[in-house]
Amino acid sequence: MKGTILRLKNQAGLILIPIAPFSFDPSMHKPDHFPSQDTKWEQGIRWQTMLWQGKPLGLKFENIGTIGKPKIKLNVFSEDKLEKKYLEGLKEEINYRYDFNTDLTEFNQKFRDDKQLGPIIKKWPGMRIMSPQSLYEYLVIGIMLQNCTVGRSVNMMQILFEKYGKEVKFDGNKFFCFWEAKILLRTTEEQLRALKVGYRAKSLLRITEPFAKGEINEISLRKKDEEEQRETLISLYGVGPATVGYILFDVFKHYAELRHISPWEQKIYSKLFFDKDPENPVPVKKLLKHFEKYGNYKQLAVHYIWEDLWWKRKNEHIPWLEKLIRV
DNA sequence: CATCAGGGCCCTG
DNA sequence: CAGGGCCCTGAT
Incomplete structure (x- = not known):
């Protein structure tokens, strides 16, 4: 909530080894994403907040490897000391979200001679797709992107972070961390509309419900096939083909998912x-x-x-x- | 000033 | 399956 800044002072160090080849910067920074207060990037470093199992975290990824021998130093900042088991689960989750365990050898071989794609593969071997957020968080962002300018999306996300997120400080930087779905259950459509999200208020509440109530479990949805995932997503109020397309690709890593172009x-x-x-x-x-x-x-x-x-x-x-x- | 379309989606006919 | 309406914002 606004006003109190959580200082994430405790640190734990992890090493991540993406499957080679791996290009750090184009994997860890996507310039087409609109700027938001939960992340920051500079060459070789990415900062990101993350809400994992109810704990707000600060993540600092540093590139200490090469394209052929990838290695990432990850510092995890938290309020309290984290248990080994928690960190192991976190590491697995991060490997999934950032797509580190994917082997792109076949992709590279197939298209290295493609006129348009080949040169980019050579420039950025092993570039990954990235979705630092949970499914719920991605849905929120997806709703806030709909039918408005970039500037408006940025504003709406900022207002939501200030109202419902947590302000945290780690590694000398202030960021916002996402809220838990259940936080929004206490909110009404009118209250959300007062934050100038417009008709998206209704969608926001409707997508929040199944997550807050545990009716949608992201981890088990990952194991379902693509069509089942599509149906689950499209059935949510305020989620249509554009948003579903992004999610099937970014969140569920279906590289072939391309049937809608806005x-x-x-x-x-x-x-x-x-x-x-x-x-x-x-x-x-x-x-x-x-x-x-x-x-x-x-x-x-x-x-x-x-x-x-x-x-x-x-x-x-x-x-x-x-x-x-x-x- | 007013008008209008936008990094979609829902609902209606 | 086409098209109007929706919140707000900034461009014209």
């Missing part, structure tokens, strides 16, 4: 893959057909090319892209 993505893809004027975009059907060549790695392939564009944007001005991003 209008803003369509415009960017038209320029990126067909060099066509975004104002006169290539039909979605045609885009999807183009991606067929990437088979079971469709969305992963698009992710590589997409991230490459956003990294370029950090260093150079890309006028056509700026026009399509409403900040």
Whole structure:
């Protein structure tokens, strides 16, 4: 809650070994994600808060390996000393969320000669997809992305963090940590609307319920097949094909999940893959057909090319892209 | 000033 | 299956 800052003074050190090859920076920082107060990145280091089994944590990942011999030093900051068993579970969870245990050898071999994808694979061998949040947290973010500008999403998340999250300090930085789903059960739609989330208030409450009541268990949902996961997600009020698509890929790591392209993505893809004027975009059907060549790695392939564009944007001005991003 | 579309989704007909 | 409405914000 606002006002009190939790100081996460206790530290525990862990070593993580992603399966080689592994490129740290493009895996641990995604420039297309909107900035939020739960994370920070600089070359070779990522800070991130995490709520795990009810405990707010501060994570500091440092790259101490190479692409061929990956190694990450992870400092876990917490209020109290953490038990060995807790840390073991945490390590497993982090390996899952950050996709460290995935072997991308086949992907690399299959597409290293692809005209567009090949050079990016060579530049960033073993780049992972990343979802530092839990499923519930990702759903909240997904709802806050809908039908608004980036700036508005940023504001709404900030207000929610201030109202329901916890402010924490670790490693000399202040961050916010996500709230537990059950916290929002005490809230009404009117109270949420007062925070200017608009009609999303209803969705927020409706997605919160099954998590707070334990009707959806993320860990067991991971073991279900993709179609069952899709049905569980789409049945949630306020969750449609766009949000489900992101989650099946980012959270459940289905590299082939690509069946929905939203209008803003369509415009960017038209320029990126067909060099066509975004104002006169290539039909979605045609885009999807183009991606067929990437088979079971469709969305992963698009992710590589997409991230490459956003990294370029950090260093150079890309006028056509700026026009399509409403900040 | 007013108007409008947006990094979707739900609901209606 | 197409299209209107939704909260708010910033662009025009």
